[in-house]
Amino acid sequence: MTSQKSAQTMKPATAAKKLGVYLPATPAQFQEGVVSRTELDALQAEPPQWLRDLRRDGPHPRPVVAAKLGVSIAGLARGGVTEALTTEQVEALKQESPQWLEKERATQAEVRKEAVRLKEKRGAEDRAAR
Numbered sequence: 001m002t003s004q005k006s007a008q009t010m011k012p013a014t015a016a017k018k019l020g021v022y023l024p025a026t027p028a029q030f031q032e033g034v035v036s037r038t039e040l041d042a043l044q045a046e047p048p049q050w051l052r053d054l055r056r057d058g059p060h061p062r063p064v065v066a067a068k069l070g071v072s073i074a075g076l077a078r079g080g081v082t083e084a085l086t087t088e089q090v091e092a093l094k095q096e097s098p099q100w101l102e103k104e105r106a107t108q109a110e111v112r113k114e115a116v117r118l119k120e121k122r123g124a125e126d127r128a129a130r
Contacts, residue, residue, distance in 0.1 A: 010034065013031065019043060020060075021054045
């Protein structure tokens with residue numbers, strides 16, 4: 001019975017990750033409890049004010065910061081960004097456009113370009129094999 005129950009609930013850290021928010025910035029009630037799949041679905045469908053505020057203003061977890069900046073999480077670390085950032089801090093970084101950010105954006109663009117090339121190559125090989 002407990003295995004079935006654990007499959008239906010998740011730790012707050014997992015729920016925060018699925019919601020794309022920084023766990024320490026969530027309300028204490030969220031951090032201290034468990035979240036059911038139904039509760040998670042409800043939070044996603046109709047986010048309460050605290051969740052809308054966090055998604056808009058942050059602080060944002062590193063995966064969200066990386067996406068907003070167009071770099072990888074490893075690129076953030078190479079740039080010295082190891083903490084959650086607010087939307088305002090992310091925007092300031094974009095405005096400053098430090099050298100590390102430009103380099104990491106270029107690297108990320110190359111990674112994406114290579115992924116597309118490989119996908120097209122595999123598609124061509126699959127068509128040729130038929």
